[in-house]
Amino acid sequence: MQFDVGNSSAKWRLLVAGEVVERGRYQADDAASRSALLDCAPAPQAIWISSVADEKSNQALAAMLRERWGIEPWFAVSEAETLGLHNSYAQPERMGVDRWLAMLGARASHAGRLCVVDAGSALTIDLVGADGVHEGGYIIPGPGLMERALLLDTDRVRFSEAADYRLQPGRSTAEAVRHGIALAQAAAVRQALEVAGEGVSLFLTGGGGSWLHEQLGGHGELVPDLVLDGLQLMAEIRAN
Known part of the structure; x- marks a missing residue:
């Protein structure tokens, strides 16, 4: 289990x-x-x-x-090295284990350079070289955290109507907030890919992975169980 x-x-x-x-x-x-x-x-x-x-x-x-x-x-705990994946942290155990396992799961299915995105409460973006070395990553507030921070720290940004997270410009305060958040999430991934350069394969996972995959026009591979797939690989090492 x-x-x-x-x-x-x-x-x-x-x-x-x-x-x-x-x-x-x-x-x-x-x-x-x-x-x-x-x-x-x-x-x-x-x-x-x-x-x-x-x-x-x-x-x-x-x-x-x-x-x-x-x-x-x-x-599971993040390690300095697992199955050829090398951690860039000076203290490897301080890396969120979900990030580590998602990279491990993605690398098991693809041998080239990777960009692994986990869309949850936080949006994490990690880059892995073809040699298995973690090149670094980004941790960004997810949509819920972004919205709460904006409403908490601004007196005049208030709304009660419903609005989805979409990319087109908003025509009400609710839409402007949520569409702006959607733009920030998708743009963060696109910018990370631009920084990484060509030849990077994108993997998406997490509770918001499907939504983000849609906002990116279907770009990349959506793997909902990527963290669990990495967990299985790591646990199998211990069992053998």
Whole structure:
């Protein structure tokens, strides 16, 4: 069983003989999602977790899983090197493990230079050379964080009407805010690709990955389970 734990919820999937047989989303305060998770299997052989949540949340999740199945979960941590992927951080463990695993998953399917984008609460953009060396990355507030920051720090930007995140210029305050955020998100990825130069393959993942893929005109490869795919690769190393 594998988990991709974010700041507000967790994706999970259950594999049998390498094939996904069950999947879902878990929220600690949602009884239905908890029941669906805990009833999905009688006894998984192992539990692997990628988490960017705080330590208290991680401990609560681990305790629940131990109580249900009697298994100690394994939490992935970013490393200096994994399967030929080299971390650029002086302290590798300080890199968000979701970024590390997404790069690992993308590199397993493509041998050239990569731009790996994870669109969640934050928008992360990471560049990887063909030699497996992490060239650096960017961390940008996601749409929700951008909107809250704007509304918190400006007195005259207020709206109550609904508006989608789109790229065309807005014709109301609501549209101007949300369309501006959409423009910033898409433009950040385009600018990162321009900085990277030619010959870079784009991979997108995360809760907002599908939306961002659409805003980019379908450019790049959308892989919703990229973090979990990287987690599986990393966990298999430990198992062997």
